[in-house]
Amino acid sequence: xxxxxxxxxxxxxxxxxxxxxxxxxxxxxxxxxxxxxxxxxxxxxxxxxxxxxxxxxxxxxxxxxxxxxxxxxxxxxxxxxxxxxxxxxxxxxxxxxxxxxxxxxxxxxxxxxxxxxxxxxxxxxxxxxxxxxxxxxxxxxxxxxxxxxxxxxxxxxxxxxxxxxxxxxxxxxxxxxxxxxxxxxxxxxxxxxxxxxxxxxxxxxxxxxxxxxxxxxxxxxxxxxxxxxxxxx
Numbered sequence: 001x002x003x004x005x006x007x008x009x010x011x012x013x014x015x016x017x018x019x020x021x022x023x024x025x026x027x028x029x030x031x032x033x034x035x036x037x038x039x040x041x042x043x044x045x046x047x048x049x050x051x052x053x054x055x056x057x058x059x060x061x062x063x064x065x066x067x068x069x070x071x072x073x074x075x076x077x078x079x080x081x082x083x084x085x086x087x088x089x090x091x092x093x094x095x096x097x098x099x100x101x102x103x104x105x106x107x108x109x110x111x112x113x114x115x116x117x118x119x120x121x122x123x124x125x126x127x128x129x130x131x132x133x134x135x136x137x138x139x140x141x142x143x144x145x146x147x148x149x150x151x152x153x154x155x156x157x158x159x160x161x162x163x164x165x166x167x168x169x170x171x172x173x174x175x176x177x178x179x180x181x182x183x184x185x186x187x188x189x190x191x192x193x194x195x196x197x198x199x200x201x202x203x204x205x206x207x208x209x210x211x212x213x214x215x216x217x218x219x220x221x222x223x224x225x226x227x228x229x230x231x232x233x
Contacts, residue, residue, distance in 0.1 A: 028135045031184040035233075036133070040080050043189075043233035047073040050226050051097035051118065054199070056219040064101050064218075068225075071097040077231055079128070087128040089142070095120040097225070101166070105213060114166045114214070119151040124176060138182040142193065148172045148223075153205075160207040161214035167205035172223060174199050180229075191231040199223035 035041075050068040057063065075093025082088055098117045106112030126144030150170055159165040180193025199222030206215040 031136050031186050032189060035184065035189055036081070036084075036130075036138075038081065040078070041233055043077040043079070043191075043231055045073065045075050045077060045091070045093065045229045045231040047227060047229035049073050049095055049097060049228070051095075051099060051197075052224040053099060053101075053203075054222045054224045056221075058217050058219050062105070062217050064103055067100040067102070069098045069100065071095060073227060073229060075122070077233070079233075085130045085132075087130070089126040089128050089144075091122075091124050091126060093122045093124075095122055103214065110164070111213075114161070114164075116166050116168075117152050118168075121149045121151065123147050123149075124174075126176065130182070133182075133184075136184040138184075139179070140182060140191075140193075141177075141179050142195065143177045144175070146174050146176060146197075148174060155205060160205075160209075161212060162207065162209070166214070168203045168221075169205060172199055172203050173201055174223060176227075178227070189233040191233070193227075193229050193231065195227040195229070197223060197225035197227060 049071045051071065052068040053066050055064060055066065073093055073095050075091055078090045080088045096119055098115060101114040101116060103112045103114075124144055124146030126142050128140050128142045130138055130140045132138075148171070150168060150172065153170040154165050154167040155170045157165050157167060160167060174197050176195050176197050178193050178195025180191055183190045183192075202220040202222060204215060204218055204221040206212065206218070210216055
């Protein structure tokens with residue numbers, strides 16, 4: 001997650017350095033002056049993400065080490081202007097993610113490691129709260145709820161961790177909070193953002209054995225993620 005945040009900051013600094021005269025100058029030429037007056041407009045996004053699990057245990061002290069790996073995001077954006085500073089957004093997207101779970105009580109990788117891969121189709125409904133535009137820059141906050149389908153959940157598998165199958169529920173619900181910048185160029189609007197995703201419900205499908213060393217001590221396991229999206233309108 002720290003690497004993604006550092007990458008986002010470097011991109012912002014680079015944009016300011018390279019485009020300072022046209023975007024961040026004191027008296028810039030105003031680009032796309034009437035863009036935000038549209039009732040409805042479309043776009044797409046590309047980005048990076050790191051997914052993790054927030055795990056609560058029945059007995060503390062037997063924690064699983066969870067490492068989130070950098071994934072890739074792509075999707076579409078539909079934006080409906082509700083009023084001057086508020087937009088309703090639908091941002092369906094495809095997210096490729098993976099997590100590495102390490103169980104310290106095992107001495108061998110076969111039992112002690114689980115690579116949990118996920119292919120998410122996300123259906124978020126968001127509200128975007130914009131500040132007043134200054135030149136060609138407009139900061140904003142974004143937040144909302146989403147339902148997410150995991151195509152790699154293994155939920156229908158009869159095997160479990162005893163056969164090296166880690167299973168989670170196919171559908172999850174999350175809320176998202178984030179912030180970003182709208183940067184207005186001559187022909188398009190570019191909107192980098194950073195967001196946090198927080199799962200609302202337990203996602204774990206437990207092993208058939210209630211005393212399973214992989215799932216028996218887990219009270220709940222919920223998605224946590226950091227997203228960095230680069231949106232083009």
